[in-house]
Structures are given as structure tokens and as C-alpha cells.
Amino acid sequence: MTIEVVRIGQxxxxxxxxxxxxxxxxxxxxxxxxxxxxxxxxxxxxIDGMNKSWGGSFEVALEDNLKxxxxxxxxxxxxxVHLTMYGYALHDYLKFNTVPEKILIVIGASKVPREIYSMAxxxxxxxxxxxxxxxxxAVFLDRIQCGEQFKREFPGASKRIIPSRTxxxxxxx
Amino acid sequence: MTIEVVRIGQxxxxxxxxxxxxxxxxxxxxxxxxxxxxxxxxxxxxIDGMNKSWGGSFEVALEDNLKxxxxxxxxxxxxxVHLTMYGYALHDYLKFNTVPEKILIVIGASKVPREIYSMAxxxxxxxxxxxxxxxxxAVFLDRIQCGEQFKREFPGASKRIIPSRTxxxxxxx
Numbered sequence: 622m623t624i625e626v627v628r629i630g631q632x633x634x635x636x637x638x639x640x641x642x643x644x645x646x647x648x649x650x651x652x653x654x655x656x657x658x659x660x661x662x663x664x665x666x667x668i669d670g671m672n673k674s675w676g677g678s679f680e681v682a683l684e685d686n687l688k689x690x691x692x693x694x695x696x697x698x699x700x701x702v703h704l705t706m707y708g709y710a711l712h713d714y715l716k717f718n719t720v721p722e723k724i725l726i727v728i729g730a731s732k733v734p735r736e737i738y739s740m741a742x743x744x745x746x747x748x749x750x751x752x753x754x755x756x757x758x759a760v761f762l763d764r765i766q767c768g769e770q771f772k773r774e775f776p777g778a779s780k781r782i783i784p785s786r787t788x789x790x791x792x793x794x
Numbered sequence: 795m796t797i798e799v800v801r802i803g804q805x806x807x808x809x810x811x812x813x814x815x816x817x818x819x820x821x822x823x824x825x826x827x828x829x830x831x832x833x834x835x836x837x838x839x840x841i842d843g844m845n846k847s848w849g850g851s852f853e854v855a856l857e858d859n860l861k862x863x864x865x866x867x868x869x870x871x872x873x874x875v876h877l878t879m880y881g882y883a884l885h886d887y888l889k890f891n892t893v894p895e896k897i898l899i900v901i902g903a904s905k906v907p908r909e910i911y912s913m914a915x916x917x918x919x920x921x922x923x924x925x926x927x928x929x930x931x932a933v934f935l936d937r938i939q940c941g942e943q944f945k946r947e948f949p950g951a952s953k954r955i956i957p958s959r960t961x962x963x964x965x966x967x
Contacts, residue, residue: 638809638812642812649924649925671923671924675924707961708958709957709959710944710957712944738961743959746955748943749943749957750844750948752818755929756815759925759929759932763933763936768884770920771883771885771922784882784922785880785917788908788917789880789911790880
């Protein structure tokens with residue numbers, strides 16, 4: 622399964638930490654790439670450091686025209702899912718769809734242009750109250766993979782977490 | 795089921811938006827209150843506006859000593875769950891526990907003091923890679939409630955979302 626993420630509408634500085642969280646969650650839950658159209662150096666440094674320590678080759682891709690990216694992905698067979706509190710309920714989405722081989726997940730920071738709703742194959746929500754695009758992304762990725770993020774390999778890691786009920790346990794590789 | 799959240803270690807300004815997301819996610823997924831020890835006026839305004847428009851009486855509680863809050867809750871029968879990437883895997887937590895009547899969920903922003911790991915009944919993780927406390931909170935609340943956030947009532951709302959596959963649909967109440 623190939624998972625990619627597009628983040629639209631972020632506001633520099635104000636949204637910097639949230640954008641970093643969006644990238645971290647994408648990586649941790651199995652996406653290979655996040656597209657955005659501007660960024661701050663923090664995100665690139667953080668992700669680079671994560672890949673070196675914890676493995677994998679997750680990528681932050683900067684693109685001027687994110688609508689073009691969505692169109693290109695749609696043309697090459699990706700299911701486009703836009704996460705929004707106004708969308709189709711997650712349990713209905715899961716009931717009526719098999720999880721696709723290739724999926725592009727669109728998340729918005731501020732107001733999302735109307736056109737994105739039309740471009741998406743599905744507008745999907747994880748709840749009926751205002752929440753957070755980070756929450757939506759995490760819950761959606763957890764549910765479509767049935768928790769498989771725990772089994773995912775991150776090649777090249779220099780350390781690995783050993784789950785522990787009472788404390789921190791990290792092994793060097 | 796009573797759900798409350800404690801957020802520790804946030805850094806003012808740098809973490810303001812993420813802290814707002816933590817409060818929004820707590821509210822949207824059924825918590826009644828979030829404790830923190832300092833805040834910015836944005837969060838209080840945002841939450842106040844949410845309650846007025848979308849209902850419910852979610853509360854941001856400012857407390858100087860959050861460890862005391864954790865101790866008090868533990869003494870009054872709450873299960874204390876600290877969400878951390880180093881913790882016990884979520885699927886194991888769910889396999890071996892019935893969901894308690896009262897739960898206090900602790901999330902950290904920056905480094906969490908060692909003592910919190912010992913105070914918690916469980917340290918629980920939603921994945922084995924660095925991610926985001928917002929993601930952890932959302933996935934944990936979604937899973938322990940089996941998606942019941944969609945059915946939760948928010949009394950006093952002036953509007954309500956009608957889920958839609960293709961666009962935005964909001965009804966006035």
C-alpha cells in the first residue's frame with residue numbers, strides 16, 4: 622500500500638509546529654511523502670534527523686501547485702481522500718470501501734478551497750465536531766491499516782523502541 | 795465514561811497552536827476537561843466559541859501543579875494513562891484491559907519528567923516511531939470508544955454537521 626499526504630493552506634510561523642506534527646504523523650503511520658507548498662527549515666531538519674535515527678526515507682516534497690499534484694495522482698490511480706469534519710463518516714467509508722493500493726490523503730490547515738471537495742473521491746470525517754487535521758490524519762491512517770503501523774519496517778534505523786509499560790526502553794541497532 | 799486530559803510541558807508561543815489542537819481534540823472526542831498550567835488567550839477564546847456554536851461544556855482548567863491533579867485523580871479512582879511512543883502498544887492495552895469508567899489521559903509536549911511514567915497506571919503508545927501527542931490522543935480516544943465520538947451529544951449547540959460525501963452541509967438548530 623502506497624500512502625502519500627498533501628497539506629494545504631498552512632500559514633507560515635503560526636502553523637509551523639502543527640505542520641511539523643503533520644509530517645511526523647505521516648511518516649510514523651506509514652506514508653512515504655508529504656507535499657506542501659512552502660515550509661520552514663525546522664521541518665526539513667526534524668524529518669532528516671528522524672530518518673537518520675529511526676530509519677526509513679520519508680520525504681517532504683515542496684511543490685508550488687498542489688492542485689496539480691492532486692490531479693496527477695488521481696490520473697495515476699490514487700484514491701483521493703480529503704479529511705474534513707464535514708465529510709462522510711469514517712465508519713461508513715470503511716464499510717463501503719476496500720482500502721486502495723494507492724491513496725493520497727489531503728489535509729487542510731485553514732479554510733480549504735471548495736474545489737478540493739470536488740476533486741476528492743471521498744471527503745471523510747473522523748468526528749462531527751471541529752477537531753484537528755493532525756487528529757484526522759492519525760485516526761484515518763490507524764483505521765485503514767488496522768494498527769499495522771506497529772509492524773512497519775523503517776530500514777536503516779540506528780535505534781529502535783522496545784515497548785514498555787513503565788518506562789523508556791530504546792535499543793541501539 | 796468520564797474522560798479528562800492533562801497536558802504537560804508545553805512551551806508558550808512555540809506550542810500555542812498545538813496546545814489549541816490538543817484542547818479541540820479532547821473536546822471533539824468526548825473529554826470533559828483539559829488541565830494545563832499556563833495558556834494563551836487564544837485557546838480560551840477558541841474553546842468558548844466552540845462550546846457556543848457546537849454545544850457542550852468542555853473546560854480548559856488552569857492549575858499550577860499538574861502532578862497534584864494526577865495524584866488526586868488516581869486517589870479518586872481514575873485510571874491514569876500516559877501516552878508516549880515508549881509505552882505499551884495500544885493493541886496490547888486494549889487486549890488486556892476493560893475500558894475504565896473514569897480515565898485521565900496525560901500527554902506531553904516537550905520532554906516528560908520520569909516521575910510521570912511511574913505515576914501512570916499505563917504508559918501507552920499508538921506506534922513505534924516519533925509522532926505527535928495530538929495523534930496519540932486522537933487515536934487512543936477513537937479506539938477506546940470504538941468510534942463512539944460520532945454518537946456523542948453536545949447539548950446547547952446552535953448548529954450541527956450533516957455528514958456529506960461531496961461538500962459542506964451544516965444545519966442550524
